[in-house]
Amino acid sequence: MSRKKTNNLNMPNTQQLEDLTTQVRRDILRMVHKVNSGHPGGSLGCAEFFVALYSEIMDRKDHFDMDGIGEDLFFLSNGHISPVYYSVLARTGYFSVDELNTFRLINSRLQGHPTTHEGLPGIRIASGSLGQGMSVALGAAQAKKLNGDKHLVYSLHGDGELQEGQNWEAIMYASAKKVDNLISTIDLNGKQIDGATDDVLPMGSIKAKFEAFGWTVIDIEEGNNIEAILKGMAEAKAETGKGKPVCVLLKTMMGNGVDFMMHTHAWHGKAPNDKQLESALAQNAETLGDY
Amino acid sequence: MKTYTYTEKKDTRSGFGAGLTELGRTNPNVVALCADLIGSLKMDQFIKENPERFFQVGIAEANMMGIAAGLTIGGKIPFTGTFANFSTGRVYDQIRQSIAYSGKNVKICASHAGLTLGEDGATHQILEDIGLMKMLPGMTVINTCDYNQTKAATIAIADHEGPVYLRFGRPAVPVFTPENQKFEIGKALKLTEGTDVTIVATGHLVWEALEASKVLHEKGISAEVINIHTIKPLDEKAILESVAKTRCVVTAEEHNFLGGLGESVARTLALHNPTPQEFVATNDTFGESGTPAQLMEKYGLNSASIIEKVQTVIGRK
Known part of the structure; x- marks a missing residue:
């Protein structure tokens, strides 16, 4: 049994996914507001991607086990966008949405950055110290090959995170070893803590770099458009199994869905105050019910 | 007084190689990774017998540690092999987050530890690795004394669930422990x-x-x-x-x-x-x-x- 939600035409119901995304945005905002800490900007920017991934793209089992044999796996490398990860995991059945109340609190399974340490279902690796997730995803993908498991491994990385050298070790290895059951998505929002990636450390063409390293690259220009994500990821999936790893360049807007959080890097790691929260929630009316 | 003698000198890293070879024959979940030091780590025989279960990562130890962590997701028991310096100090954060904190069943196998590495000098002679590894919560730290003990330890750690740092050396040293002595982790x-x-x-x-x-x-x-x-x-x-x-x-x-x-x-x-x-x-x-x-x-x-x-x-x- 897969957890994929589809309507009776076996086609994704975009409105349902939009509603879930709006609710996820509310979760993110309320979580970081409550503890006055966390990373709303990147979380909001990737809300559509997570919703699409967990609702439609991945083939997932009904229960969680660490090995994940016989299902698609996902690894979050840029662990600071934990609010969107937790919200989507909860709302796709990994744990109770009530538990979102415990984000970043003492004795919580919802640590500031995701971890396996507290046994939270859905999490298979700790992340937070940047640049490590692609290596882990590669190992999991190669384990799948050894196990004769035809399912795929997905990973998500920040664009700023690509400044960490370990990524390039992994990017080189993936094509050299023909790890073609891996789809690594780069969240191209062009921003990092200190400002625009082009100001902090310009990386040139990320697409050209991945291609030069032997990857197949798929662009999703509208990374905050559910239908565009579904289309792009389907295309990426069609490229797997052809001897090359697949990279998706997902162009997103940091802080998407909240007007004052967009077009700035200021909300990378800052929580809204009471008034800002009120304004942000007013822009994202409740759909599925707040936790 | 009980006295000990030895008939031959062998390097402890060859004990690791022999143990790994045996694991290759007995435990289908054991996989091995190396960062361009196959000969130094004595991994040749394992690779010859199990090419599909060996991962040459090149000179990229950080990536190796992450891949090892990932391989455990899927039930594999990865043994990483490189010099002690590159097994610990170079990749401390990768071990800390992706292996120790994540509770992954990775066996970090480190050769050429300490001064007895010899002529290569201080860049390669790590004298801090035991400290680095023992400070990590949940990490088991083992430092073996001869060929037989290293072989036995290599085999034993495959059955231990959790991250292990296994430290051994380069030079030939006296073999004095019994050939088939059972290795019990944590037992002096x-x-x-x-x-x-x-x-x-x-x-x-x-x-x-x-x-x-x-x-x-x-x-x-x-x-x-x-x-x-x-x-x-x-x-x-x-x-x-x-x-x-x-x-x-x-x-x-x-x-x-x-x-x-x-x-x-x-x-x-x-x-x-x-x-x-x-x-x-x-x-x-x-x-x-x-x-x-x-x-x-x-x-x-x-x-x-x-x-x-x-x-x-x-x-x-």
Whole structure:
């Protein structure tokens, strides 16, 4: 049994996914507001991607086990966008949405950055110290090959995170070893803590770099458009199994869905105050019910 | 006094290679990774017999640690192989987050530890790795003394669920432990019975401790030699029982005195039975080029140093 939600035409119901995304945005905002800490900007920017991934793209089992044999796996490398990860995991059945109340609190399974340490279902690796997730995803993908498991491994990385050298070790290895059951998505929002990636450390063409390293690259220009994500990821999936790893360049807007959080890097790691929260929630009316 | 002899000298890294080869034949979940040091780590036979279960990652140790962590997701038991320096210091954060904190069943196997690496010099002679690894919550830290023990430890850690740091060395050293001695993680081995001093040694220093005990015996000093192959978890009971009898201890290791076995023993004694202790270890220094024997002598890591420290510590009782 897969957890994929589809309507009776076996086609994704975009409105349902939009509603879930709006609710996820509310979760993110309320979580970081409550503890006055966390990373709303990147979380909001990737809300559509997570919703699409967990609702439609991945083939997932009904229960969680660490090995994940016989299902698609996902690894979050840029662990600071934990609010969107937790919200989507909860709302796709990994744990109770009530538990979102415990984000970043003492004795919580919802640590500031995701971890396996507290046994939270859905999490298979700790992340937070940047640049490590692609290596882990590669190992999991190669384990799948050894196990004769035809399912795929997905990973998500920040664009700023690509400044960490370990990524390039992994990017080189993936094509050299023909790890073609891996789809690594780069969240191209062009921003990092200190400002625009082009100001902090310009990386040139990320697409050209991945291609030069032997990857197949798929662009999703509208990374905050559910239908565009579904289309792009389907295309990426069609490229797997052809001897090359697949990279998706997902162009997103940091802080998407909240007007004052967009077009700035200021909300990378800052929580809204009471008034800002009120304004942000007013822009994202409740759909599925707040936790 | 029980005495030990040896018929041959072999490197401990070959014990690792032999253990890995055996695991390749007996445990289908065991996989191996190497960062361009197959020959140095003696992984050739495993690779020959199990090419599909071997991952050559190139000179990219950080990636190797992450891949190893990922391979556990899917039920594999990865053994990583490179020099001790590149197995620990170079990749500390990767081990910390992706392996230790994530609770992954990775076996970090490290050759060329300590000064006995020899001529390559200080860039490669890590003397801090035991400390780095033992500070990580949940990490088991093992430092074996000869070929047989290294082979047995390699086989044993595959059955242990959780991250392990297995440390061994480059040069040929006496083989003196029994060929089929069972390796129990966390269980110290008492090699000689004695009443005047306890010598707690690990790795290459175990043989030196046995050599020292022979000389001490001739001088009328009865030394109890304990082989601590597992530094974490430490067999505190074995140490405390011995020290209750001898009332002084010398620890011996091919490592900095900061962060090593000696510190772990000192903590145990401070908590349970404060006892005079002397340390045979490097003295907060880097190494240098030279032959293993020259280096061990210059940095005070041989039987002569152990004898000297024993005489000092007995005087402090």
